[in-house]
Amino acid sequence: MFEAHQHARMLADATRLTAFHDAMAEVITEGDRVLDAGTGTGILAAMASRLTTGTVVAVEYLEDTASFAKQALRDSHLDRVEVVRGNAVQADIGTPPDVVVSETIGSLGPEENIVGLTRALRQRYPDIRAFIPSRLRVMAEPVVSAEAAALRASVMGAFTREQPGGMSFATVLPRAEHALGGQIITARLTDATSAGPAEPLVEYDLGTTPEADFSQTLSLGDSPANAVHLYFEAPLSSTVTLSSHRAAAFTHWGHSYVVRPPNASTVTISYRSADRRFVCRWDRTAETD
Ligand SMILES: C[S@@+](CC[C@H](N)C(=O)[O-])C[C@H]1O[C@@H](n2cnc3c(N)ncnc32)[C@H](O)[C@@H]1O
Numbered sequence: 001m002f003e004a005h006q007h008a009r010m011l012a013d014a015t016r017l018t019a020f021h022d023a024m025a026e027v028i029t030e031g032d033r034v035l036d037a038g039t040g041t042g043i044l045a046a047m048a049s050r051l052t053t054g055t056v057v058a059v060e061y062l063e064d065t066a067s068f069a070k071q072a073l074r075d076s077h078l079d080r081v082e083v084v085r086g087n088a089v090q091a092d093i094g095t096p097p098d099v100v101v102s103e104t105i106g107s108l109g110p111e112e113n114i115v116g117l118t119r120a121l122r123q124r125y126p127d128i129r130a131f132i133p134s135r136l137r138v139m140a141e142p143v144v145s146a147e148a149a150a151l152r153a154s155v156m157g158a159f160t161r162e163q164p165g166g167m168s169f170a171t172v173l174p175r176a177e178h179a180l181g182g183q184i185i186t187a188r189l190t191d192a193t194s195a196g197p198a199e200p201l202v203e204y205d206l207g208t209t210p211e212a213d214f215s216q217t218l219s220l221g222d223s224p225a226n227a228v229h230l231y232f233e234a235p236l237s238s239t240v241t242l243s244s245h246r247a248a249a250f251t252h253w254g255h256s257y258v259v260r261p262p263n264a265s266t267v268t269i270s271y272r273s274a275d276r277r278f279v280c281r282w283d284r285t286a287e288t289d
Pocket of ligand 1: 010011037038039040041042043044059060061062065086087088089103104105112117
């Protein structure tokens, strides 16, 4: 099934499309062969085809999505884009590409396997000149956030207010607090201030870094932070960087954060590519059970 809602959100994200367009205009030179790895609706391949007379191959592994892109490109008279259904790493795309563009960036960066995908493409085509994006960093910034405070108040309020049937969550309240701290929330941070330096949790050199897994512990010490804002930075070219930081132009990726449980001072943030997900664990000083 073609995921119309997700693709509509991506097509409506002008910040994202402008960033990719400007980076491609900087990196792609006349005659370059371009591979759009994970083409979705074909939008990036369409933009690339205006920047080169070389072949543009758009690979998409979902059948309905590939056929949607194929028809839209044909109807737009963008006949030079060749849509191939399959895995971008294994598909037969003819001549090796000079430039690979891939918008397979997850909520925090690696969850759509951009690290493994670009690495496998580099191994298959050693002469690729450039990847767009070229790098990907997952960042963490301690913040004082009104949104995080309101979320915590609302969640903890649900467990402390009187419940029907004589039910009480009093003894398990610390567990709820700790569990909330482990969840990555995606919303919009409009009222947050920095409460410590932003730090990279991991930086991937796309095409080269072999695997995405990492685990990093952040110490908040006596910082007043009530949350840690998690975001990615993706340099697309030497002058264009796409970022989901709260102060950057808002994108469909939204703003992610974890809520700090009271008295917790360290958080370990890990990513496992086998699960394609992040795990956040706070120290358990706030939990008394
Ligand atoms: C985040 S969407 C982006 C779509 C489009 N490039 C854009 O910028 O709007 C990623 C797309 O890549 C496809 N995809 C992810 N990994 C792929 C792979 N290894 N081979 C082919 N398609 C892939 C997904 O099915 C999805 O349609």
